[in-house]
Amino acid sequence: MRRRPLLGALLLLLPLLTGCWNKMELEEGAYVLAVGIDEGKGSPYAVTVVIAKPSALAGEKNGGGDEPPVLTTTAEAPSLASARAVLHGYVGRQVLFHHTMVFFLHEELVRTKGLPFLDELLRFRQIRETAFLVVTREPAADFLRALKPELEKDPVRFIAQLTYHYRTSGTLPAASQIRAVASLLNVGYAQPVTYYAALVDEGSPAKKGSPDPRVGYAAGELPRQGGIPVEMIGAAAFRQSRMVGVLTGEETRALLMLQNRFQSAYAAFRDPRQPGQYVTLHLRRGRPTRIVLERLGERPAIRAEVILEAEVVAMPSGVDYSEPGAQEELERAVAGQLEETLQALIRKTQEWRVDVVGFGRYAIARFPTVQAWESYSWPERYPEAEVHTSVRVSLRRYGLTLSPTRASEEGSVQ
Amino acid sequence: MGAYDGHIGAREGSVLLFTVLGSMLFLQYPQYLVSVGGPAAWQAALLVALFGLVLALPIVALGYRFPGRGLAEISREVAGSVFGPLLTLAVSAWIAVAALVTLRNFTETFVITIVPDTPPSVLIISGSLLSVYAAYRGVEAVARTALALLPVIAAGGLLVLIFSLPRVDTTLLFPIWGFGFDRTLMGSLYYASTAAEVIVLLAVGHAFRDGRSLQHSSLRGILLFGLAAAATVAVLVGIAGAPLARQEPFPLYFLARLVYLGRFLQRTEALIVMFWILAALIRLSALMSATAISLAGALRLPDYRPLLFPLATILSALSLLPKDYVAVLRLDREWMRPLGFAVLAVPLLLWLLAVVRGKAAAPSGEAAGHAS
Secondary structure: OOHHHHHHHHHHHHHHHHHHHHOOOHHHEEEEEEEEEEEOOOOOEEEEEEEEOHHHHOOHHHOOOOOOOEEEEEEEEOOHHHHHHHHOOOOOOEEEOOOOOEEEEEHHHHHHOOOOOHHHHHHOOOOOOOOEEEEEOOOHHHHHHHOOOOOOOOHHHHHHHHHOHHHHOOOOOOOOEHHHHHHHHOOOOOOOEEEEEEEOOOOOOOOOOOOOOOOOOOOOOOOOOOOOOEEEEEEEEEEOOEEEEEEOHHHHHHHHHHOOOOOEEEEEEEOOOOOOOEEEEEEEEEEEEEEEEEEOOOOOEEEEEEEEEEEEEEOOOOOOOOOHHHHHHHHHHHHHHHHHHHHHHHHHHHHHOOOOOOOHHHHHOOOOOHHHHHHHOHHHHHHHOEEEEEEEEEEEEOOOOOOOOHHHHHHOOO | OOOOOOOEOHHHHHHHHHHHHHHHHHOOHHHHHHHHHHHHHHHHHHHHHHHHHHHHHHHHHHHHHOOOOOHHHHHHHHHHHHHHHHHHHHHHHHHHHHHHHHHHHHHHHHHHHOOOOOOHHHHHHHHHHHHHHHHHHOHHHHHHHHHHHHHHHHHHHHHHHHHHHHHOOHHHHOOOOOOOHHHHHHHHHHHHHHHHHHHHHHHOHHHEOOHHHHHHHHHHHHHHHHHHHHHHHHHHHHHHOHHHHOOOOOHHHHHHHHOEEOOOEEOOHHHHHHHHHHHHHHHHHHHHHHHHHHHHHHOOOOOOHHHHHHHHHHHHHHHOOOOOHHHHHHHHHHHHHHHHHHHHHHHHHHHHHHHHHOOOOOOOOOOOOOOO
16 A cells, blocks of 8 residues: 555656756756847848857856857858757857847848748747847847947846836837737737847947937937947837837837836926026826827827926026926926927827827727727828827926025026 | 545535636637637636536536436436447547547647657656546545645646736727627637536536535536636736737746746746646546546446556557647647537436436435446
């Protein structure tokens, strides 16, 4: 009788042994942290992989020294999985994509051919749907070779940390994961956006970006000197699977506000009483953005109300906006400038015929069935839609001082 | 230890049926629901459960009429010694094919998702051996194991759903009526036989002391399954959207892969695989037991246990016959589910015959000896 429990226990262990065929020692794997996809010359794609060197990533104390923390190499192949075969010709370890966190896609490729490799990203079991998609203005291979952060050893961790800035600056989209993009490509009520990045050549001629808060900067246009030659700000907008345009950081912030995903940001606004001067505010979401679909029909009408709270961080003009009348004036001015950005975003997306905000979310609930919704064809209606926006800003605080500092008064133009 | 010793209470029975049916939620069943209802897949799940409850009523009625009797004895008593065993054999053949499909389906799922280099035959043999061992220990052991493991299996599924909630976009559940309520209704009717595995409870009906236990087990099991299915497809559609969810044959695995709470909790699919294995084994053991018990009853064998090993060998060999994963899915969707209606028609037929012929178990009678 004693043998029965023993037999049962042994049998229960049986399923665990089935994994033995798949065993692999850690030292046998070459773990790809990031992948770049460009158009190939001989094959459909040039796949650049950034492979971790664990000892170098671990730092000097663990023997890393000045050794580059990653190995970056490019292989041409029709797909990611088949690129492994090429890579295995000169990478001794088994190339694995289980830990890939970011896919960099060359803008030219996604503008002309869309996302034909998305099928593999969703199907190939080594790839996780939580990985980010980043569109790069320059070839992804060049971008990845230039990706040598100064404050981090791990270049992918650096990118991951940049993505967190959507919470603190609001200049990146809230979601750019494979899963989020794929699900939006399959529904008609919104189109996806992804992160947008660019390489910077400081010696290049004048950049396109504008210091005007209504316009802002996209990646590759930031007014700066020094630092690594890589920027990630703004967003790439897609119509179906093709990229159609780039949103600047300011427009992306407006997008977040309309999507009710804006959290907080420091932003400068033109001083209403002192042209040429700026007031810097710390903006926070006040209440959830209210979007009302007022009308469907040939020309749908939408009303969006954004409610924000703000704290003054810098008021160099010396104007005392804490005075009741002046405070309202500043609130109205900031709201007006934000509204201009919202309208610029909407105009742009209507020209591109992409509802990246997802106003369609408010329309779809009005249709009882999928057939009725599809026959209405929201993507074709959106460009004709009347979108009325309003912004309400409430100045709540004035930082550590209330009235203008003496230095500001001296510097102000009376 | 007698072959038919041991009893199942209402709680164990309902958990057993819930596990047998609910294990399908790890497989392509939610995909069926999404293909029927689109964004309204959760409605399809509830409708399928509702139809399942109606289809299970003859089993409940037979349970009350013949308490403590299994399908083999009831059919012999009601339909005679020739037609009765034939009906039992037909039902046991369906359950055997359900076991076969389960074996191959889970094997393919494991190979596709977690152990790509493991030969399918190894997984099939492991699953078969374990289910034979469990079935050998008796239905009561299988039911009690299901009850003991329920917290683990349910927590595994629930945690994945809960951690997935932050990603749910409720807009994806609209339009509210999906492809139209009429289409959802008709589609749900087609898949109503998803609950046909409730026949397993009738096949092992000797283990229930009374009709009430069988009633509670059947109806609660199906109801729980309906609720679990509705929650699963609602989260699945709310995350992937109906078009993508329709192409997702491993829904809970898909959701588990998306769980990402910073650096603290991610790659939870490694955990969910354990629940898969447990749920799959309980389902397989229950189906194997029900097949062997029905066969033994139909063939008037004194004990079902000698049948287990040959049965498992035959099913393991046959499970390798479908040429690929798609063939397994087709076998399930295009043959097993429609034939499930025929299987559920057997208790209805037996109940009608019993009513017409005025057959019922003796009121004071103890449960008759099984297959004797």
